[in-house]
Amino acid sequence: MRIFDNPNYDFIKWRWHAVVFSLIVIGIGVAMFLTQGINLGVDFAGGANIVLKFQGEPPVAELRARPGNATIQQYGRAEERSLLIRLPQQKTEGDYAGDFVEALHKEMNPEAAAKHDLNYLGSDRLTGLLQQADPDNRGTTPAAGEYYLDLARRIIAKRSELGIFTSMDQPRSVSGVTTKVAEVLNTRTFLGQFNVLSQETVGPQVGKQLQGKALWALIASSLAMGLYIWFRFDFVFGVAAILCIIHDVLVAMAFLVLMRLEFSLNVVAALLTIVGYSINDTVVTYDRVRENKKKIKKPMSLAEHLNLAMNQTLSRTILTSGSVFLVLVALLIFGGEVIRGFSWILTVGVFSGTYSTLLIVPAVAVAWDRWNERRRPAGAAARVDAPNGIPAPKRRA
């Protein structure tokens, strides 16, 4: 099977269209950014993210009515009965998420004053409770501690499997829970309204520190790529590669702003990956240009060389992007809520990386080359008919 039979596209011809198109996409992103701002995640903005899973219908209205300016949104699908609660940044450092959860727990579970909440406590406290009640008459030996710890862990593992206990029958059905243990659970514990799936707090200091680090990493890795390309190939290619990276990062960011996705640490990781990935296609093209320059004795312009190399490597470019795209789609659909933003940015980055290799990089390289030529017209290379039947791109007047 083959995708292309002797492809013979004139990519250089379309370069200005592509540049304009990219500028429009980036322009829209910038405009959205200026008017609506970017959805900075907790990592950079500070504040807290709390994900709670509820026994019944999540009390969205009640949560919104609480003081503290929390934003509430559904987490995952509706039938998962989970909410993402976002608390805004505070001026002072503190345990925002922990305090919020603790207060909410007291408020929603009045029973908590007298009993232990089986949907809230961890295996450690459950062990303590069981050991103290000692329903299975194990005494106070270390072996008894082990016995109840093991039992408590199994009960909590059951809760993890279900997400939350909705009926006392569920903990009672765990293997190893004797009738006497069940009795202790019945009398000393209850099932609270929610289970904490995750909680994150980022104070103002750490948020600022992470912002700086992210920006530094992006700039430094782009520069390092450019330097590598310059060292391996050519200064022109190095500059084109850096511009290509900036292009891909900007397009991905434009998508992020447009889709109101959250800008988080994971997204920065995705951007850094794009920096490494999008340069791959470019490297493959450059490698081919270098090889052709050695092999083909006829003098050819850079534009012709790029066109030839891109056509020669076209199936590889499409195939590789296709296979990476395939796995990213799997990640996007099945990977879950936690890495959704990450998967989106990577997917967009792979698209944009392929597109920029084929259309943006040559535009930059050729423009640079011609500008250089005009500066010293005497040394300009003579133009001869293109090899392999590729028509020489029309020169602008």
Place this chain on the structure above:
Amino acid sequence: MNRNIWWKVLLILGVLAVFTVAIIPTKSNPEPIRRGLDLKGGIHLKMRVNVEEALRLEVDQAMNTLRTQALSQNLPAPVSRRVTNTAFVAAPPAGVGTGEYERIGRDHLPAFEITRTGNDLRYTLKSTSAKDLGRDTVEQAKEAIDRRVNALGVTEPIIVPEGEDRIVIQLPGVDDPARVKDIIKTTAQLQFRMVESGPMPTPQAMFDAVPANKRAEVDILPSDRSDELGRKVGVEYFAINKNVPVSGRDLKNARVEKGQVGTPVIGFSLTPDGSPKFATLTRSNINRRLAIVLDNKVVSAPNIESEITDSGIIKGSFTQQEASDLALVLRSGSLPASLTTLEERTVGPSLGRDSIQKGFMATAIGFVLLVVAIILYYKGAGVNAVLALLLNLVILLGMMAYFNATLTLPGIAGIILTLGMAVDSNVLVFERIREEMREGKTVRASIEQGFSRAFATIIDTHLTTIISALFLFQFGTGPIKGFAVTLLIGLGASVFTAFFVSRMIFDIVYRPTERPKELSI
């Protein structure tokens, strides 16, 4: 057949075996690849140690030393007050020169620099001493947290200082963030101090009740007021002497015991240093009230009935849980300063479980899609690429197990991405082979040329990705570092499989001696 090839086959099978063994769970090693906090559940905390508290304490103690030394040398006590975190000013009473106090400072307070401003003396903590004290404070805090976490039975905790005053704590598998944070953050500074008077319902009333000449010597501290059944019903205040004759440092052990009415109490025993101090204190204060002060709050204020030498109990309105947590922190020692939470990331066990399931699901589906696509497109050579891909996966996971690298959720994404990119090496080679075939070369020559021509390109593409993965590693914390690690290992494995494994399979299938005519690609 070429003997060289069989050596290569053996080598590759050996590699396969070594890495497969590494990833098979055994009884002694049920989790060959360590899961990160985001998959296992657990807590990541970044705390600031409020070092300035330790500095202030040092200054307060210096003021106390100056006063007691002056009194012991029959000099009137100077009026001292702390002016900054690291300095205090002492004013000698009218008519007394400053010289004697300067001498006391030089002899007994070597960490302080003394400057004269008018009639006053200013004692400033030297900056090197302040720095040392800061470092020691963080180190002590780290050790205390270490002991507490160990007492909680957390396996594989990570507790490391960061920068000047921060501590990063990672506790995998912990499923009760509220309790663990409480235990870590409790300063647990226990003091045994004498009650001067009280209790009174408000701090102002308590202050007013203290004779004017005694006011400088007492602190007004709150206490829970409880009824006969031990239930908390309000707050009351005591005037407590500033002097701390016995503190938590003198405790050898602490544990929960059952009190008279079945309520939990904390039994403690004292160190050989501590028991004579406690004996002196109790002997000389029989029939007075002793305040047990924990983190500037009076836990209880019992009447001293007789001399106590080496052990005692602390009563208070504790629940069973509070009592055992308090015993734990008392056993493991106090924090030298309080902690402030700068960052917390807690993943509950449910979410971790969910993430793992989804991650594996995505990997499996992505892998199957990839395999189908490659085989459809490259047929025979596609099978070759899939074998290389499988080996790549085994090497990647095996390396992670050997290096004790942590698998995180972005790390799983990294594996999927590596698989996608590993295909790239094969694609580069195969496309090259097809090109050579089109130019009319023989099967063997095309394979030969395909591999050698693609070599430089593959090295280049891998190097650029490795550079960006290194930046990721440098930048990332926790999960992202895991992503960078999987990416790096995967890239290394992909070079190996593309050049060594795929090449070898071609060599076996299309033997040079047989002059194959057709290539399934």
